[in-house]
Amino acid sequence: MTGNPTPVKGPVMARYNPKETEPRWRKAWTDADAFRAVIDHDKPKYYVLEMFPYPSGRLHMGHVRNYALGDVIARFKRARGFSVLHPMGWDAFGLPAENAAMERGVDPKAWTYDNIARMRDELKQLGLSIDWSREFATCDVDYYGKQQAWFLDLFRAGLVYRKESVVNWDPVDQTVLANEQVVDGRGWRSGAVVEKRKLNQWAMRITDYADQLTDDLATLERWPEKVRVMQENWIGRSKGLKFRFHFAGETPAAAPDGLEVYTTRPDTLYGASFVGIAADHPLAEAVAARDPKAAAYIEECRKGAATQAEIDTAEKTGYDTGLRVKHPFDPSWELPVWIANFILMDYGTGAIFACPAHDQRDLDFARKYGQPVKPVVLPPGADAATFEIGDEAYVGPGVIYNSGFLDGLDIESAKAAAIERIEGQGDGDGATVFRLRDWGVSRQRAWGCPIPVVHCPTDGVVPVPKDQLPVAHPADIEFGKSGNALERHPTWKHTTCPVCGGPATRETDTLDTFVDSSWYFARFANPHAAEPIDKAAADYWLPVDQYIGGIEHAVLHLLYARFVTKALADQGMLSVREPFAGLFTQGMVTHETYRRQSGEWVEPGEVEVVAEGATRRAKLIVSGEPVVIGDSEKMSKSKKNTVAPEEIFDVYGVDAARLFVLSDSPPERDAQWSSAGVQGAWRFVNRVWDEFDSQPAGPPPAATPDEALRRATHKLVKQVTEAIDTFRFNSGIARLYEFLNFLKANPAAGASDAVLAARHEALSAFARLIAPFTPHLAEECWGRIGGAGMVVEAAWPAFDPSLTEDAVKILPVQVNGKRRGEISAPAGAEQAEVEAILKADPEIAQRLEGLTIRKIIVVKDRIVNIVAA
RNA sequence: GCCGCGGUAGCUCAGUGGUAGAGCGCAUCCUUGGUAAGGCUGAGGUCCAGGGUUCGAAUCCCUGCCGUGGCACCA
Numbered sequence: 002m003t004g005n006p007t008p009v010k011g012p013v014m015a016r017y018n019p020k021e022t023e024p025r026w027r028k029a030w031t032d033a034d035a036f037r038a039v040i041d042h043d044k045p046k047y048y049v050l051e052m053f054p055y056p057s058g059r060l061h062m063g064h065v066r067n068y069a070l071g072d073v074i075a076r077f078k079r080a081r082g083f084s085v086l087h088p089m090g091w092d093a094f095g096l097p098a099e100n101a102a103m104e105r106g107v108d109p110k111a112w113t114y115d116n117i118a119r120m121r122d123e124l125k126q127l128g129l130s131i132d133w134s135r136e137f138a139t140c141d142v143d144y145y146g147k148q149q150a151w152f153l154d155l156f157r158a159g160l161v162y163r164k165e166s167v168v169n170w171d172p173v174d175q176t177v178l179a180n181e182q183v184v185d186g187r188g189w190r191s192g193a194v195v196e197k198r199k200l201n202q203w204a205m206r207i208t209d210y211a212d213q214l215t216d217d218l219a220t221l222e223r224w225p226e227k228v229r230v231m232q233e234n235w236i237g238r239s240k241g242l243k244f245r246f247h248f249a250g251e252t253p254a255a256a257p258d259g260l261e262v263y264t265t266r267p268d269t270l271y272g273a274s275f276v277g278i279a280a281d282h283p284l285a286e287a288v289a290a291r292d293p294k295a296a297a298y299i300e301e302c303r304k305g306a307a308t309q310a311e312i313d314t315a316e317k318t319g320y321d322t323g324l325r326v327k328h329p330f331d332p333s334w335e336l337p338v339w340i341a342n343f344i345l346m347d348y349g350t351g352a353i354f355a356c357p358a359h360d361q362r363d364l365d366f367a368r369k370y371g372q373p374v375k376p377v378v379l380p381p382g383a384d385a386a387t388f389e390i391g392d393e394a395y396v397g398p399g400v401i402y403n404s405g406f407l408d409g410l411d412i413e414s415a416k417a418a419a420i421e422r423i424e425g426q427g428d429g430d431g432a433t434v435f436r437l438r439d440w441g442v443s444r445q446r447a448w449g450c451p452i453p454v455v456h457c458p459t460d461g462v463v464p465v466p467k468d469q470l471p472v473a474h475p476a477d478i479e480f481g482k483s484g485n486a487l488e489r490h491p492t493w494k495h496t497t498c499p500v501c502g503g504p505a506t507r508e509t510d511t512l513d514t515f516v517d518s519s520w521y522f523a524r525f526a527n528p529h530a531a532e533p534i535d536k537a538a539a540d541y542w543l544p545v546d547q548y549i550g551g552i553e554h555a556v557l558h559l560l561y562a563r564f565v566t567k568a569l570a571d572q573g574m575l576s577v578r579e580p581f582a583g584l585f586t587q588g589m590v591t592h593e594t595y596r597r598q599s600g601e602w603v604e605p606g607e608v609e610v611v612a613e614g615a616t617r618r619a620k621l622i623v624s625g626e627p628v629v630i631g632d633s634e635k636m637s638k639s640k641k642n643t644v645a646p647e648e649i650f651d652v653y654g655v656d657a658a659r660l661f662v663l664s665d666s667p668p669e670r671d672a673q674w675s676s677a678g679v680q681g682a683w684r685f686v687n688r689v690w691d692e693f694d695s696q697p698a699g700p701p702p703a704a705t706p707d708e709a710l711r712r713a714t715h716k717l718v719k720q721v722t723e724a725i726d727t728f729r730f731n732s733g734i735a736r737l738y739e740f741l742n743f744l745k746a747n748p749a750a751g752a753s754d755a756v757l758a759a760r761h762e763a764l765s766a767f768a769r770l771i772a773p774f775t776p777h778l779a780e781e782c783w784g785r786i787g788g789a790g791m792v793v794e795a796a797w798p799a800f801d802p803s804l805t806e807d808a809v810k811i812l813p814v815q816v817n818g819k820r821r822g823e824i825s826a827p828a829g830a831e832q833a834e835v836e837a838i839l840k841a842d843p844e845i846a847q848r849l850e851g852l853t854i855r856k857i858i859v860v861k862d863r864i865v866n867i868v869a870a
Numbered sequence: 871g872c873c874g875c876g877g878u879a880g881c882u883c884a885g886u887g888g889u890a891g892a893g894c895g896c897a898u899c900c901u902u903g904g905u906a907a908g909g910c911u912g913a914g915g916u917c918c919a920g921g922g923u924u925c926g927a928a929u930c931c932c933u934g935c936c937g938u939g940g941c942a943c944c945a
Contacts, residue, residue: 347944
């Protein structure tokens, strides 16, 4: 190095001031219309979407993380030459608006749009690279009117229907819930114990797509395995046999064709000991009509267990109906028919045959009621003469025995043989059964998308003609009471029948808000189109290349969106059959919790944490009262462990907040927010700026750049590029931290021309590499070293693969697996060359004195191991 | 019960056959005209435990322990 050997302090630098730089760059991006998505067939396209927010009115750290993650991808892909679509909208219908209306007497519409306005400002402050010209809210009349249009298309296609059904009724929210929205017997939002009610309901035939929804999971290679498994379990496809038992003796009028059951184990039919039916099976009801004891038993079952815990521990009970059926393979063999509390009416046929030896539930029941237990599957190695079932059913592999024509077969062959026999007898067929139920979409709420049909006393249910869409809310809905305000409105529901012109009433149910969110990604392709979906635009942009959101939507939203995509594709409205090619589920933002001795929760802002070596203690700032530090948990108001994003932006700037939330942990894991962490990010922002500010202004000297710095730069570009490509943002940021330390070790002050030139190249790359994470800082730095235009318009830095490796490698030398020294070798040196260097090394020679070399293992560019004895 | 994920420095996490790393925190010292700041240097690790494979294991395999997520009377 040349220059002044004494330490030179840099010029007095102004501290980096995000309050000044950040708004300035956001304005520059807006003025340049930098993020407008354009259909450009000369470029590869990339559609980045984060799950759109509910407009609660306040941005929280979870939002910051979600949108920062998406923004990294969007900015990265844009710099890599993709035509990027990165839109934003609002999932704006739903109960919170109605609750606010009830509590505060405000208009849900005004409340919602006010919240949107506030949250839009906060989101824009985040500096996201979003095409805001595409923004819409699901409560916009234009959006839900288009939704009504395709809803009617699905109605005509038979995919939407109305049925009287037993539904989950949430007594607090006063509405119906889908099965997916009932968690442990309680409403997913209200937490109220869900009741069963019989109502006329609108439903969508998602079960028609159950096979496709299962099969196509295999094509979603860029989805987390976990989510695919969850969906597969939820749909719950099982293959088996549906068949009828014929009655022995009297055939009840309620089951004239016999009793149909479903089983996945037809191979164990010879182990049957009784037949069971659900308490609400029609046959059970018929029995109850003439048998008061049966009626009492059924009543008992209905009261039954409400919560999952109760169901788990509930004892199996049953009631013998006195009815008898014939075994399908042996008409002389009669089986009793029991009503049993563990059989579910809404799965399969609501009736089973029980094989206690090979099903634990059947075994528990059989032991209690003295039913026979006959094993028909012999485990490998077991002796047929002595094998017995104790308290545990045998469900493993084996050979069929005690089973007539099935004897000697393995389980799979026996299943096939049994099904073939039953089909031959005309008693039943092989069948596929799903756990998935049709999607009930009716909601008895006003603040949702009205279902566009009319009820006519003459013509029945009549769709509203397309030229009369949208069916909009009346302007003067009176909220403030519980129940459906549309139903209560004095005039809105009264209309005329589109068919006969006579008086008729409008449907007052609205659609589940999950319908709103099941196609918004397609509307973003062209949110101003006259048709619900602009097919040409959708063909260009869809599928979403990278979708990002919380794991909590693994079955609800993500399953509905997949179904609607397939249904709309079948109507010719879309070409893709899967909406999201890539899915990323990010973790939550958590924070330590603090409590006073009294147990009262305390906000982080009221607490001072003092670190003393390995121990940390906390106290109240005002009084010095000791505070107990609790686990890090999801930020929530009830535990007072939230941190308001706007306060962080105000103190440290948006870039520091983004950087910290991205750097702390891998994106799929929870991120622990801490004030120390965000301060660390803030220091990094300043150190970056200092480094750029210390570089002499003007073009770099025309010297050959310093080799080591150059190699480090190219290595960095490679590492950060790969880290972003593989969603390891925290790793990429760690490399940037390291590189900054390396740069500081090669300061501009007193540097040679070679170093100054290499530093310029390094800083030019660095400004572009930090842009996805800290976009405002990147622009400021880019400008400082004379970069052309803005970073948002600049190409991602390239790296020269030959420069990402060191020219000379330091190879550790092991003797018998223990490190004993090191040698220098040219990169790529092969065995012979390395051995030559080894022999010339006196230190190694000394180590090997008295030993016989058995083998020398050279791992190119990595390590040498000498095996000696 | 079934299916996952995780266990590496005080904390949060990289590293997934080849020299144990980063950030934060901590300690020492320097600076005090960048100042509710900046810098230098350093300490700190049975890579959860045991067994196996290998010249070599944090990494691969087996067993166990601990934590955590999802599903679950689905025939």
